[in-house]
Amino acid sequence: KGRAEFSYCYATSDDFKGKPADTYKKAQIMKTVYHHGKGACPQGSSRDYEFSVYIPSTLGSDVSTIFAQWHGMPDRTxxxxxxxxxxxxxxxxxxxxxxxxxxxxxxxxxxxxxxxxxxxxxxxxxxxxxxxxxxxxxxxxEQGGYPPLAFGFSGGWFYIKANSDRRWLTDKDDRCNANVERTQIMKPVTSEYKASTIAYKMPFADFPKDCWITFRIHIDWTVYGKEAETIVKPGMLDVQMDYRDKGKKVSKHIVDNEKILIGRNDKDGYYFKFGIYRVGNSTKPVCYNLANYSER
Missing domain, CATH: 3.10.540.20 (duf1285 like fold)
Structure with a gap:
């Protein structure tokens, strides 16, 4: 398989209790079952996220995978x-x-x-x-597009990438997407409606291995103008990276309250998922550990 991920945004049978009998069936057809549950961050709001990752030294530098990503919630109506x-x-x-x-x-x-x-x-x-x-x-x-925020490895780099799309109905033919190897940090690649920014990158060889790394993230999601397809207020991204090296705690402020375009011009908001999302057509086995997710 190309992916194995956990999503925090989900619904259970309790979320449909007391609603008309056909609500669940309609949500299945519209692919919006998860909209009825928990874990969504409202459009244009702010939220703090935290999770940990353990990358073994046996993982090759040629790996191409996303280990954490935030998704929009497209409205298929x-x-x-x-x-x-x-x-x-x-x-x-x-x-x-x-x-x-x-x-x-x-x-x-x-x-x-x-x-x-x-x-x-x-x-x-x-x-x-x-x-x-x-x-x-x-x-x-409306089917969505690139994840508004992703943490991963590609081309010998660890990277954090933020994407923005102010189009009310996403143009899937617009493939605006920053290349990790060629794009400078905080220099967005843009098209008429989209922006793609490498917020941070580090050579894979320098990424700490065989230890737990905790990321603490604060996001002010960009505020969009809905049908007007405008940017009402840019977003902000802050990322802290903590781990222990030879028994000593190391804290790195790798993205420092940067003003950034981050999000999608959807009616609803965003949700988090992490795991292994192997990018491209690679069939090479990938293994690492993730734990301790929380948001507030």
Whole structure:
């Protein structure tokens, strides 16, 4: 597998108690079950995060992995019609659209019943029809983009990367994304709507191994202008890195209250997850440890 991650944002059956019977089914279709639970940080707010990582000296310098990342919470009721109109559907309007459309990532396709070799409809174990995507039908849906913040290793570097997207409906064709090896610290790579900033990087060889490292992060998420697609207020990022070297505590203030564009112009906010997210097509085994996550 390419990834094994834990997400802090999740919902349980208790979160749907007392709600209309079809609320959970609709949330499944809209891929918003986790919006009903806990762990989301509201759009444009501030939050403190903490977690620890243990990188063994056996991990190769050619590793390409993200070990912690923050994600936006795209609203799939935000769509672009085949006529090019960007609009927000009601929940019931989206459920109706789902009857005729399958979205592969952000692109809508005709929803067709899957047929077997004899031309008969294929059904699942519950007896429901199985659907497949036909040709693109012109619909687009809000599907998200690059994580607004990521900690990882790439190209022989440890890096912290912040991304920003002020577009109300994300343009997936805009691949603005800072290259860790070539981009200078705190020099954002920009396009019309996006910015990608390497907030910090360190040669992999210098990253402490065989010890627990605790990161303490404070984020003021950028405030966006919603449909106006403006930056109302830039964000701020602060990162502390603590560990013990030969019995002595080492504290490094690696990102010092830097003004930065960080976030997404979504209605909802952000959530954290960590683990192993192996980048690219590598099949090389990756192993390290993570623990002690908290936020406030």
């Amino acid at each position: 935000l769509v672009q019609t085949p006529q090019g109109e960007v609009k927000t559907l009601t929940v019931d309007e989206f459920i109706e659209l789902d009857k005729s459309t399958i979205f592969k990532k952000n692109i809508g396709h005709e929803k067709k019943v899957k047929l077997d070799k004899q031309g008969n409809p294929v059904k699942d174990k519950q007896g429901n029809p199985v659907y497949v995507a036909g040709k693109a039908n012109g619909w687009l849906v």
